[in-house]
Amino acid sequence: MVSYKELGLVNTREMFAKAIDGGYAIPAFNFNNMEQLQAIIMAAAETKSPVILQVSKGARAYANQTLLRYMAQGAVEYAKELGWEKPQICLHLDHGDSFETCKSCVDFGFSSVMIDGSSLPYDENVALTKKVVEYAHQFDVTVEAELGVLAGVEDEVSAEESHYTKPEEVIDFVSKTGCDSLAISIGTSHGAYKFKPEQCTVDPATGRLVPPPLAFDVLAEVEKKLPGFPIVLHGSSSVPQDEVDTINAHGGKLQAAVGIPEEQLRKAAKSAVCKINIDSDSRLAMTAAIRRVFDEKPAEFDPRKYLGPARDNMKKLYIHKIVNVLGSDGKAE
Numbered sequence: 137m138v139s140y141k142e143l144g145l146v147n148t149r150e151m152f153a154k155a156i157d158g159g160y161a162i163p164a165f166n167f168n169n170m171e172q173l174q175a176i177i178m179a180a181a182e183t184k185s186p187v188i189l190q191v192s193k194g195a196r197a198y199a200n201q202t203l204l205r206y207m208a209q210g211a212v213e214y215a216k217e218l219g220w221e222k223p224q225i226c227l228h229l230d231h232g233d234s235f236e237t238c239k240s241c242v243d244f245g246f247s248s249v250m251i252d253g254s255s256l257p258y259d260e261n262v263a264l265t266k267k268v269v270e271y272a273h274q275f276d277v278t279v280e281a282e283l284g285v286l287a288g289v290e291d292e293v294s295a296e297e298s299h300y301t302k303p304e305e306v307i308d309f310v311s312k313t314g315c316d317s318l319a320i321s322i323g324t325s326h327g328a329y330k331f332k333p334e335q336c337t338v339d340p341a342t343g344r345l346v347p348p349p350l351a352f353d354v355l356a357e358v359e360k361k362l363p364g365f366p367i368v369l370h371g372s373s374s375v376p377q378d379e380v381d382t383i384n385a386h387g388g389k390l391q392a393a394v395g396i397p398e399e400q401l402r403k404a405a406k407s408a409v410c411k412i413n414i415d416s417d418s419r420l421a422m423t424a425a426i427r428r429v430f431d432e433k434p435a436e437f438d439p440r441k442y443l444g445p446a447r448d449n450m451k452k453l454y455i456h457k458i459v460n461v462l463g464s465d466g467k468a469e
């Protein structure tokens with residue numbers, strides 16, 4: 137048993153309370169490798185933004201849970217070296233699929249876990265979430281739960297269609313489970329293909345696809361039922377079209393990739409939404425930079441010469457999200 141407190145990590149409780157009061161959101165960035173983690177920490181340290189490092193099931197399978205946890209521990213020390221005296225870094229399990237997975241993360245130094253019972257019948261979701269909360273809270277580890285189903289694909293999380301969260305269920309769910317935050321479904325979805333072209337309209341000026349707006353009415357209803365309770369948005373990448381264009385200009389083939397417009401996320405960040413998950417955008421930034429090097433310098437074979445630019449491009453993206461979308465800069469001085 138390792139306590140996250142010994143590792144210098146923090147849970148989400150204080151982060152979220154301050155974010156709701158301050159009208160901003162905390163970035164939750166997924167990581168699978170060193171360059172991604174470096175970019176996240178450099179961006180957070182430079183902007184003095186609290187940050188949530190997320191480990192998904194896919195990341196655990198790819199990089200190993202043990203290695204990722206030690207990387208997060210190293211990230212705290214690295215942040216201090218960068219001059220961030222009191223780093224506020226949370227290590228979070230993304231989409232925990234069972235009590236056992238959540239328990240193993242709690243026991244191993246994670247400061248926050250998500251239990252995703254959203255695909256289960258309501259009562260089973262309540263029972264599973266409650267069990268995880270009872271275990272995690274003994275160690276002051278915070279728990280995110282989910283109600284409503286998101287469309288799209290993120291690792292093994294998939295659903296044919298989106299089912300918006302039912303606002304009439306949230307009070308009962310939160311009071312029965314004791315969860316610390318709640319991921320809701322209001323039209324965001326996982327991956328870089330969030331909407332089918334037929335769901336979108338076309339911007340006549342640019343010819344780009346414009347996705348349907350998020351269900352802010354559902355969010356407002358949830359907020360009314362649970363005033364001041366932390367709400368989480370998954371699947372909130374914006375799929376920057378300049379990165380998509382760079383990828384396609386250098387041999388890639390991403391067609392009709394569509395994300396959530398940043399002005400909608402900005403609006404959400406000012407509400408009870410206090411955690412916004414961003415994963416695909418960093419994948420796009422990394423891939424765009426690597427493709428450019430491979431295309432422009434075909435003789436290059438030193439991984440540092442293409443992973444370095446990839447890291448720079450991800451850092452730029454993270455800083456942009458923190459400063460221009462979430463508003464979390466300067467909140468962890």
Ligand SMILES: [Zn+2]
Nearest residue numbers: 290370371413
């Ligand atoms: Zn998710």
